[in-house]
Amino acid sequence: MTSLGPDLTTAVHREVVDVHGVPASALVAEAARPQAVIVALHGGATTSAYFDHPGHPRLSLLRTAAATGFTVIAIDRPGYGSSARYEERMRKPEQRTDFAFAAVEALLAGLERGVGVFVWAHSAGCELTVRMASDPRGAELLGVELAGMGRIHHPRAVRAMEEWRRDPTRTRPNLRRALWHPPHAYPPDVHGGRTIGSASPSYEGHREGWQEEFAQLAARVPVPVHLTLAEHEQVWANGPEGLADLASMFTGAPRVVRHEQAGAGHNTSVGRTALAYHLSVLSFVEECALGVRALPTEKGKPG
Template identity: 55%
Template sequence: MTVPTEPRPGHRVVDVGGVPMSALVGEVPRPRAVVVALHGGATTSVYYDAPNRPRLSLLRTGAALGFTVIALDRPGYGGSEAYADRLTDPRRRVDLAYGAVDRLLEARPRGAGVFVMAHSVGCALAVRMAADERGADLLGLEIAGTGLHRQPRADEILLARHQDLLDGLEGRGRRRPATAGAPGAAGGGLRDLIWGPRHLYPADVAGISSATPGYEGVEVEHWRQTLPDLAARIRVPVHYSLGDHETVWRCGPVGLAEVAALFTTSPRVVVHEQVNSGHNLSVGLSARAYHLKVLSFVEECALAREAAPLPSHRQGAL
């Protein structure tokens, strides 16, 4: 399969209740499904369209395989950066994300449905979307670069920054400078933690850093309590991925299994360890292999939906 470098994904901005929400969109005329991708902390939607590396781009690979891909700038990033102090309520962020997807797609075809995938801190928004009552209509969910228990070194580094992360919320939602957005950025131990081992990433990864909204400090602080509660409400298929060189979260069979066990009402849970990959799966040298694995799962979800009877709450809605 040849991954085209043109046309490039387009940048779009839509208004959702007075808040400008931005995204990179790789659109196809008749999509098999729509994939909504949510980036992690200290970066933006460009995370899914690796600069100067089209082969590693989720947007381009997805479009080549017949999927429309929307890489959304999460609330408080991109177009909504100036509104971060108004977005501390997680329900508001869920509404903005759903509203942005609806506005971006409008009357455009969705194929088998909308699939949500996310990385790292972005998984907090993704699982909230899937646990929401609107989540029952999702095609499925992929979360990656997250977990239930952090590795000891990660705990030490992140706890040292704990107060700094919370300062963003205490300062009425002000944004914090990026400290781990890309190799070469400021941040010392945190940068090395997030971007290690360096041989797993292109030497020229740059231009994907962003300041972070203050609310993310709260998400990080409470994630261990938040994830189990939300996971138990999710009723769509779930795919969970970690790199075999994951540096932040407990990985390997134990780490994968403990998170998978949280999705007690999901009809199907699949775990995946991506070889030759660190924390940032979508910009590493193995990104294409990872994206193909996720898109294969999306295809399986599409097949399952086509084979299943229409849920009663959707009958007569089409």
């Protein structure tokens, strides 16, 4: 019988490279003669396994992208994976940005790159991606995907924080329920992230002034940007308004595409609609690899 979907049997292996005396770990899926390379950056409290959930190849970005002609390197972000014991060397944003660029170069040594590198990030991983893309070195990127992030919090998250500020004796709001809402958007053994969970480095708990800095950095991103918010997102303001606000920040990007992933919760790459989400963004990666540019009238409008 002929398969109607991508071949998801591509081997995924773990690599560890040295970055100035600090080990950097990643999951790698290689495509034969790749069109381009995708560097995937996971969110908070997880690892690169977010992009290749154990036991669920259909949800795997690495396997899907490799099947469509892209090599994928899912890096354990600074302070995660093999670099977790070196947190004191990751406290400053510039240290983490330099670490990420150096890790990509080390992991790609000896591998075909196709026409270049595209960075695909989720949630807290979007901070590092925006820093990389707005850095002078980021001008060489093909483009970026930013999923599960925003500037304005979802009304439910805002209410929870306001209630806590009025009564600090209450338990500080736990975003876990919002991050994994609704339960039916995920396979039962995936919901909650127990299999792919990880301790977070302390720097992720200190982001004062990030919203203002984010706006400044976003305006300096010179490459095409794809933005994804889930239909059931409850951490960040979603829907057309949330996407429009986020897109308005990337004033220097030649193309900004907005996408709402139907049926998804915050964790778009491990939900039931992960394959649909991955294929949607991979079409954008393909366009970036081919050098597709939007007409002037398209810039900043829904893709």
